[in-house]
Amino acid sequence: MNLLFPLPDAGLAERVDALTTHAGLRIERIVSLGQASPPGFWYDQAEGEWVLLLAGAASLRFADEADVYLLQPRDWLDIAPHRRHRVDWTAPETPTVWLAVYYW
Amino acid sequence: MNLLFPLPDAGLAERVDALTTHAGLRIERIVSLGQASPPGFWYDQAEGEWVLLLAGAASLRFADEADVYLLQPRDWLDIAPHRRHRVDWTAPETPTVWLAVYYW
Numbered sequence: 001m002n003l004l005f006p007l008p009d010a011g012l013a014e015r016v017d018a019l020t021t022h023a024g025l026r027i028e029r030i031v032s033l034g035q036a037s038p039p040g041f042w043y044d045q046a047e048g049e050w051v052l053l054l055a056g057a058a059s060l061r062f063a064d065e066a067d068v069y070l071l072q073p074r075d076w077l078d079i080a081p082h083r084r085h086r087v088d089w090t091a092p093e094t095p096t097v098w099l100a101v102y103y104w
Numbered sequence: 105m106n107l108l109f110p111l112p113d114a115g116l117a118e119r120v121d122a123l124t125t126h127a128g129l130r131i132e133r134i135v136s137l138g139q140a141s142p143p144g145f146w147y148d149q150a151e152g153e154w155v156l157l158l159a160g161a162a163s164l165r166f167a168d169e170a171d172v173y174l175l176q177p178r179d180w181l182d183i184a185p186h187r188r189h190r191v192d193w194t195a196p197e198t199p200t201v202w203l204a205v206y207y208w
Contacts, residue, residue, distance in 0.1 A: 003156065003178040020154050020182045024128045025207045027154055050124050050131055052107065052203070054178065074107040074158065078124045099156070101205055103129045 003029055003054060007095055010035070026102045032058070034092035042084040047102040052076040056096025059089040107133055107158060111199055114139070130206045136162070138196035146188040151206040156180040160200025163193040 001019075008015040010033040020027040026047075037043070042063055053071040060069045060077070063084035069077065079085055081104070090096040105123075112119040114137040124131040130151075141147070146167055157175040164173045164181070167188035173181065183189055185208070194200040 001180055002176070003180060005178070019180065022152060022207050025205075027205065048126060072106070074109075076105055076107060076123065099203075101129075101131065103126050 003099065004097060007031055007097065009033075010095060024104055028098075028100045028102070030098040030100055032056070032087075032090040032096040032098070033094075034090055035087075036089050037086035042086050044082055044084050045079075045102075046081055047104045048081045049079040050076065050101040050103070051079065052099040052101075054097040054099055056091045056094050058087055058091070058096050058098075060085060060087055107203065108201060111135060111201065113137075114199060128208055132202075132204045132206070134202040134204055136160070136191075136194040136200040136202070137198075138194055139191075140193050141190035146190050148186055148188050149183075149206075150185055151208045152185045153183040154180065154205040154207070155183065156203040156205075158201040158203055160198050161195045162191055162200050162202075164189060164191055 008031055010031040014035045015031040017029045018026060019029055053073055053075050055073055058071045060071060112135055114135040118139045119135040121133045122130060123133055157177055157179050159177055162175045164175060
């Protein structure tokens with residue numbers, strides 16, 4: 001199984017595929033094409049999320065931090081449960097592919 | 105944090121870095137440079153392992169299956185607990201980088 005081939009078309013909406021689910025763990029591939037979090041929206045998840053950008057580019061921000069994270073391929077972050085965050089931007093013309101490992 | 109830059113030198117031995125550890129979850133980066141499992145050796149792990157190849161190339165085999173898996177970048181496998189497996193080969197001249205998500 002390959003994470004980039006084939007890739008679903010995310011032109012209309014972000015595409016999420018669960019790759020693996022076990023007790024306390026879910027691994028997803030997320031494909032974005034220009035999508036971003038709605039204005040003023042913050043993710044506030046009960047689950048922790050370890051996220052790796054595999055292709056494309058994205059800008060991510062935390063509510064508790066002024067820095068903006070411009071993510072390039074192979075950049076990763078570990079987002080603690082309930083740490084509020086949002087995606088300000090994803091590349092508009094090339095797919096951005098995320099690997100998200102949720103744990104609880 | 106980037107998974108490929110910087111990369112440790114695995115010329116003398118495989119290099120393993122824990123990226124994240126939580127209850128029931130451990131994420132590691134493993135860098136190989138030509139290493140393989142010793143002849144006759146099979147991994148037999150109590151933990152499940154979801155593994156993604158990020159760079160290089162590797163050949164992986166299961167004790168219960170005749171097929172050989174030639175892994176290319178972005179290929180992934182989910183290895184169940186106690187499913188015996190071995191790495192027959194990794195690319196000798198370019199680093200092979202694995203992302204391993206262990207769960208239990």
